[in-house]
Amino acid sequence: DTAVSQTPKYLVTQMGNDKSIKCEQNLGHDTMYWYKQDSKKFLKIMFSYNNKELIINETVPNRFSPKSPDKAHLNLHINSLELGDSAVYFCASSQGVTGGPFEQYFGPGTRLTVT
Amino acid sequence: KQEVTQIPAALSVPEGENLVLNCSFTDSAIYNLQWFRQDPGKGLTSLLLIQSSQREQTSGRLNASLDKSSGRSTLYIAASQPGDSATYLCAVTGGSNYKLTFGKGTLLTVNP
Numbered sequence: 001d002t003a004v005s006q007t008p009k010y011l012v013t014q015m016g017n018d019k020s021i022k023c024e025q026n027l028g029h030d031t032m033y034w035y036k037q038d039s040k041k042f043l044k045i046m047f048s049y050n051n052k053e054l055i056i057n058e059t060v061p062n063r064f065s066p067k068s069p070d071k072a073h074l075n076l077h078i079n080s081l082e083l084g085d086s087a088v089y090f091c092a093s094s095q096g097v098t099g100g101p102f103e104q105y106f107g108p109g110t111r112l113t114v115t
Numbered sequence: 116k117q118e119v120t121q122i123p124a125a126l127s128v129p130e131g132e133n134l135v136l137n138c139s140f141t142d143s144a145i146y147n148l149q150w151f152r153q154d155p156g157k158g159l160t161s162l163l164l165i166q167s168s169q170r171e172q173t174s175g176r177l178n179a180s181l182d183k184s185s186g187r188s189t190l191y192i193a194a195s196q197p198g199d200s201a202t203y204l205c206a207v208t209g210g211s212n213y214k215l216t217f218g219k220g221t222l223l224t225v226n227p
Contacts, residue, residue, distance in 0.1 A: 004158075033215075040219070041202065041219065041220060042217070042219050043159075043204065043206075043217040044217070045214055045215060045216075048212065048214075055212050056212050056214060058214075090158060090159065092159075102213075103149065103161055103164045104149070104161070104215060105161065106151075106158045106159040106160075106161075107158055108157060108158040109157070109158050111156075
C-alpha cells in the first residue's frame with residue numbers, strides 16, 4: 001500500500017490555466033506538506049498543514065492555495081499558471097500534534113509542465 | 116535563516132569503494148537531521164534520521180554522523196554498489212514550526 005500518494009503524476013497545461021494536485025496519506029499522520037523542486041533540483045517547502053490548520057506558508061504567490069478537507073488529504077490548487085511554475089511538486093507527511101521534529105514521508109511527486 | 120550545503124555536488128566512484136558525503140548547516144539549533152535518497156524521476160526515500168541528541172545512526176551499509184555544534188553531518192556508504200547510484204539529500208528540521216530545510220544534494224554514480 002502506498003503511504004503517501006499524489007495525483008496526477010504528470011500534468012501538462014498551458015499558461016493561464018487553473019489546475020489542482022491531490023495528495024493523500026494513509027499513515028495516520030497529523031501534518032502534511034507541499035514542497036517544490038525546481039529545475040535545478042532544489043527542494044523547498046511551500047506549505048504545511050497540521051490537523052487541517054495552516055502552520056507554514058513560505059512566501060508563496062497567492063495563486064497557490066492549499067486545501068485540507070481532512071487530515072489525510074492536502075490538495076494544491078494553482079490559479080493562472082505561469083511558465084515559472086513548471087517544477088516537480090512533492091507532498092509529504094509526518095506524525096505529531098504540531099508537526100514535531102518527526103521523520104517526513106514523501107509522495108512520488110507530480111511533474112507540472114506549463115507551456 | 117538556515118542554509119544547508121552539500122559537498123561534493125557530484126561524485127563518481129568504482130563499485131566496492133567506501134565513500135563519504137558531507138552536509139553542513141548554518142544554524143545549529145536543529146531538532147534532527149535527515150538523509151534522503153532520490154532516484155531519477157522518483158520521490159524521496161528516507162534513509163536515516165538523527166535526532167539532535169544523537170551522534171550517529173546506522174542502517175545496513177549506511178552510517179550517518181551528526182556534530183550539531185559544528186553544524187556538520189556525514190553519510191558514510193560502505194562497499195558501494197551500482198544500485199546506490201542516486202541523488203542523496205540532507206535536510207535539517209528547525210524553528211518553531213519544525214520546518215525542513217534541504218541541501219541541493221550530491222549526485223552519486225557507482226560504476227560497475
